[in-house]
Amino acid sequence: MNWCSRRELCVSDMRMRLKKLEVDDNSIKKIIAKLIEENFINEERFVRAFVNDKLKFQKWGIDKIKNALYIKKITTELIKEVISEIDKNQYITQLSEIAKQKVKYIKASSDFEREQKLLRFLASKGVSGEDAYKVLKNIKKLD
Structure with a gap:
């Protein structure tokens, strides 16, 4: 206990x-x-705390969180329920902030190469392709 x-x-x-x-x-x-x-x-309490901590403190993407929960043998229904409660706009904004910081340190000879490296970085964080492109679009708007 x-x-x-x-x-x-x-x-x-x-x-x-x-x-x-x-x-x-x-x-x-x-x-x-x-x-x-x-x-x-309490599995539900655990999943809510896990998702919250991984999003806020470790800046994980939704896919990486889902995979970690599957490994812990959490039911698919519970994972979907808790993940569906994530505010997508706030999630994309948070990822955009991380990506803006990362872009400063990416060395690339062209914009295309820089974008590819940024997409790979986001993928390593567990961000889906769709969300990664939203982040990319969001960063371009801010520039």
């Missing part, structure tokens, strides 16, 4: 931690059931 009180955890994270401590599978199921019952583990 101490782990759960420090930060949000999902079921798969807790299962992994318990397996590292060499707890048997039957006990793991009982422990996780008790933690869910006592509301120490």
Whole structure:
């Protein structure tokens, strides 16, 4: 319970931690059931906190967040529900700010090369192609 009180955890994270401590599978199921019952583990609360933190602090794109949640075995429905609540305009604005900072440090011989490098950077952040082009268009408007 101490782990759960420090930060949000999902079921798969807790299962992994318990397996590292060499707890048997039957006990793991009982422990996780008790933690869910006592509301120490709540998948929806975890997903909301995870999405918020990755967007605001680590500046991840939606695709990268989705993939990380799939790896943690979060249900597709819950992922879609929480992702759909993201304000797209604010998201694009935030990405545009990051991209503007990045453009200052990109060395390129042409505008085309600079745009390609910026698109690759955004892709590495987990930004979809559609959103990356919106960001590119947004940056061009600001110049």
